[in-house]
Amino acid sequence: MSWNDLRKGRASLPGHAYHITAVTRQRTPYFAALDNGRKLVRELMALQAEGRCETLCYVVMPDHLHWLMALRDGSLAEAVRLLKGRSARALGHAAWQPNYFDHAVRGDEDLRTTARYIVANPLRAGLVERIGDYPLWDAIWVDETLSP
Numbered sequence: 001m002s003w004n005d006l007r008k009g010r011a012s013l014p015g016h017a018y019h020i021t022a023v024t025r026q027r028t029p030y031f032a033a034l035d036n037g038r039k040l041v042r043e044l045m046a047l048q049a050e051g052r053c054e055t056l057c058y059v060v061m062p063d064h065l066h067w068l069m070a071l072r073d074g075s076l077a078e079a080v081r082l083l084k085g086r087s088a089r090a091l092g093h094a095a096w097q098p099n100y101f102d103h104a105v106r107g108d109e110d111l112r113t114t115a116r117y118i119v120a121n122p123l124r125a126g127l128v129e130r131i132g133d134y135p136l137w138d139a140i141w142v143d144e145t146l147s148p
Helices: 003-007 034-049 076-091 111-119
Strands: 017-023 053-061 064-071 101-105 137-139
Touching: 017 076, 017 111, 034 053, 034 076, 053 111, 064 076, 064 111, 111 137
Parallel strands: none
Antiparallel strands: 017 064, 017 101, 053 064, 053 137
């Protein structure tokens, strides 16, 4: 699949939830450094504070980001472009592959199921044995029912 194929059928609908996956250039583990991961999280929160989106869940992996968000204002492409540009400036270098993967979460899909999948990434990657031991994740549903 080419990067241009990713754009086909892409829609931006305010109020809809999207699972975004963005990968670093050459899968470089920029976010293995906790401070770099925190810079990315600050940019996620800035987009929310600006009213562009609501972050429902995220996990910052060493070489990629999984982000479940509800679009509020503007387009999906604009929100991701802003996130990647601002976080790259905060890191001081071009950190991202030029595109991203997105999946619109449909009405019949469960947002909590998607969130469980996202936050379990560090477990599946063998980075931690308990999600609570991983520092770079959050979800609006932080309770025992979310734990994988």
